[in-house]
Amino acid sequence: MSERIYGIRHHGPGSARALLRELEADPPEVLLVEGPPEADDLVRWVADDGLEPPVALLGWAVDDPGQAAFWPFAVFSPEWQAIRWAVRRGVRVRFFDLPYAYRVAPPPSSPSTAAGPEEAGEAEESADGEVRRPVDPIGELAAAAGHDDPERWWEDVVEHRGVPVFDAIAEAMGAIRETAPDDPGDLLREAWMRTVLREERRRQQRIAVVCGAWHVPALTRAVPAKEDAARLRGHRRGKVAFTWVPWTYGRLASWSGYGAGVRSPGWYHHLFSTGDDVITRWLVGAAGVLRAEGFAASPAEVIEAVRLAEALATLRGRPLAGLAEVTEAAEAVLCDGEPLRSELIARRLVVGERLGAVPAGMPAIPLVRDLTATQRAVRLRPDAVERTRDLDLRQDNDLRRSRLLHRLRVLGVPWGEPAAGRGTGTFREQWRLAWQPEFAVRLVEAGMWGTTVPAAATARTVQRARDATALAEVTELVETCLLADLTGAYPAVLAALDARAALDTDVHHLMAALPALARTLRYGDVRRTDLAGLSTVTTSLLARVCVALPAAAGSLSEAAARRLRDGMDGVHRAVGLLTDGTLRGRWLDTIGALAVRPDLHGLPAGRLTRLLFDAGRLDAAEARRRLRLPLTVGTPPAHAAAWVEGFLSGGGLLLVHDETLLSLVDDWLTDIPAETFDDVLPLLRRTFGAFEPAERRALSERIAGGRPEGGRTAGDRPEGGRIAGGRTEGGRIAEPEVALDPARASAPLPLLSTLLGRRLTVTPTRQKGE
Incomplete structure (x- = not known):
């Protein structure tokens, strides 16, 4: 035997x-x-x-x-x-x-x-x-042999010999x-x-x-x-x-996390599949990775890296240059010592980005077979490497791809992740695709819901609608039905929506439900989805929001005011997506009446005024009048700052193009007492910090340019003004009123002189009136 x-x-x-x-x-x-x-x-x-x-x-x-x-x-x-x-x-x-x-x-x-x-x-x-x-047996053997790295010891004893x-x-x-x-x-x-x-x-x-x-x-x-x-x-x-x-x-x-794994599968793959010139071929591959990313890596550098790796192996007494030697050689010669380039090589070569494949006739559950057939039909092959896909939903195949990715997300298989938030235009989607092995287990789990991807996603959505305890959960499912084209789930989802909407009296929940419904109504035709019955539910929800909103707007704390402002923003955007002019008019009437309430917190009051102005319900003169009211003397600075934050949360270009509004805000800032300015500063920084960089730049240039029509320029402001600088009538930049401190200005000069290669000195400035 x-x-x-x-x-x-x-x-x-x-x-x-x-x-x-x-x-x-x-x-x-x-x-x-x-x-x-x-x-x-x-x-x-x-x-x-x-x-x-x-x-x-x-x-x-x-x-x-x-x-x-x-x-x-x-x-x-x-x-x-x-x-x-x-x-x-x-x-x-x-x-x-x-x-x-x-x-x-x-x-x-x-x-x-x-x-x-x-x-x-x-x-x-x-x-x-x-x-x-x-026990780690390889670690024990390596330690007995006097080596502190089990991987390297095993390579020397077994892999390389x-x-x-x-x-x-x-x-x-x-x-x-x-x-x-x-x-x-x-x-x-x-x-x-x-x-x-x-x-x-x-x-x-x-x-x-x-x-x-x-x-x-x-x-x-x-x-x-x-x-x-x-x-x-x-x-x-x-x-x-x-x-x-x-x-x-x-x-x-x-x-x-795989206990029997190895640290460098890509390297081991190379060792097994490469017969001769192991080190040379590896470093040629490393140079190819760098060149693919736009880094220079010449053949001469590859030759030098090979020599360095072999020299390191000789000095260390190793039978062949191992992963440590080729990594150090590549980092020193090919990567110019930059760790990020070395990490790129490690990710692409040392670990590798290889995904295996199984035959089409492999025994599998029906759901997996259907997914495989669908992937072939829409020409969307699974890949371990993360890739970005742009889908044009006006193209039939891209639309089918989008539906497949959304259906898999319903089943808990996030093969694709949306690369960017969906805006008001939905003809295009961008996805990040990366297939993970654990998705196979999730597909097995999802097999209980159906034998095909559409059927399983539909059944899963219906069950989630029945189990939903909050209105927001159901409205999310409504949009999911649109994105994944789960028409079979609509009756159950709409029934759950009616039931939850009827029982939910929290205006914040009602407001949070409207955006998803409005997007579904607006873009259902793009995805060729039947949305019968959804319009009635949306109209009913908006009507309830309009009725409940005034009662919810009284006696608000800072956090409650911010939450109300965000909710109203969402509803306003949702109404803007609807084509029903009657609904839009009712919403504008509601916020118009709410905006003039004297007890309304400054944050939602300012925001509603801005929404009405942008919608054409207020002209420029009325917007200026309303802005002037909270900025008058005697109004608590905190209330005025909250009002300004709400008014300007729609962006700063309004101040750039309306000089009168800019003058009001500028004068108010200048006149804030010093003892209360520190309390208002966080609100102001949050307001102006939310502007886009281009808006802040344009606004600062507008301020530096002064104001016509007899308005005070920044250079004419009294002591304590908050915005320094400005231009004179001749266009020259006004000099600061505070004298330059030569001692403080000279402190960084030695370092700057070294960096610039020239000697720098401080020139005394003229004092005011000279």
Whole structure:
């Protein structure tokens, strides 16, 4: 009997190469691989060229799809290469790890569950309550060899040498496990592995076992069969299902939380797939990444970087330049020492942005098959690299793409994220697209809602409408129905909207509901959506807002006034989207009557005045009169500042083009008493700080230019004026009234002289009246 147990490192390219040589030299009759036995029927797909790594086995509980796990494989994973070798040669392959069915139905007699490869490295709790953390065997071996970096030690010993070291690794693991605490999950898994191995020994003569090196001592140790049977006794099984799904190198990296991952999957892919000139080809790729981003990287620099990497490896006694050496060489030569360029290379090459693929005929739930067919139909291929897509909704294919992305968001699969907030124009959308492996689990979970994407999204929306407890939740669903074209969900959503709107008496909730409804009514024709019945609901909500608003506007605190102002802004924008002139007139009448109430807080009072002025309900003379009232002497500065903030929250161009309004605000600022100015300053900074940079610049230039018609210029203001500067009648900039302090002005001159390369001095200025 020939039995070989190959202890490998998960996702180690050196282990993969050595394993293939061993299998070729001593071909087995059966190959046992660490993995879930429920996936044995999926092994045959490894021979299909459509299954392109990185991929992962996805297992989930049939009764609870949210309980799922992944078993990832890269092209450089020893398990993947061994399975591919066996399938192409007709050798039977069997996964022999503990069945995943045990994990979805944990035994009541033991608090621990078996860990799959994606969970290695997580803390386990023993029966006595003591938390035990799995030992890092590679770290232990590296420390014993005097190395403080386990990754580099493993590269030197295994990845770069390419010689079989399975016996030595097994011996080292045995020494480590003699002193390491037993992990309950590992003991359960290894009991199952030994049971399967005994079964195969009775059937086959030549057996090859591929497993994590940590398990080799347990599989070679003589343990009575009854002891393993006793350990496995009493464990229940759940019902599970498996399939292949695409994976990414980003999720394979250990920093992503995957315990059995590696820090540099892109580098390991390069080591495995590149035969000769490993370092040269890597640095050529790094130069290509930089050039693609607009940075210079010449062939001469690549040659110099290769020489530097090899020199560093020689100085450090390494058999071959590793990732550390090529990274340092690239940063020094190609990146000019800039860390951001090095990070770019790390993201693109060291980790990699590769997304695997699965064949079209792969067994999957109906929802996944429908999504795959839809993706092909709209020519929108999943990709791990984040890309931006501009969609023109007037084009049929772009409209279908938009609907698909919105439907997936309903199902909790945010493949696309809106890149910018949707404004008043919706003929175009911009999306950021990036496919993540965990979306496969969410699709499995969403499969309970339907067999197609539209049907599942419709059912999910209907259920959310029934479960909604707030009016805002339902109005959000109304807009969702528009964006995702879920016409089948409209009756249930509109019924929920009627019910919530009738019960909700909070005017703020009613105001928050209107914008989404107005957008839906306005742009439903762009998306070719039937919106029958929604207009009546919107009209009813606006009528209730108009009735309830006056009562809600009395005795407001600062926070309540701000909330009311924001709500009225939203309603005003929503009314502007509606084509019904009667509704618009009713809204303007309501805020017109509210704006003149003497007890109204200054913030909403000023904002309503601005809205009426912009809508043409007030002329310029009336707007100036209303602005002048709160700015008169005797009005508390805080009230006046709030009024000005509300009035100017629509933008500062009004002050730029209306000199009279600018004069009123300017004079009011000048006349604020010094003892109260500090109290008003935060409101003023918040008001003027909200202006666009171009508006602030134009406003400052307008102030510096002075005012005609006998108005006071900034240079003529009395002492204590807040806006300094200005121009004389001849256009010359007026000099400041405060004399220059030569001592303070001279302080930065030495530094400035050094920076500019010339000697600078302070020239005394003329005093006023000279």
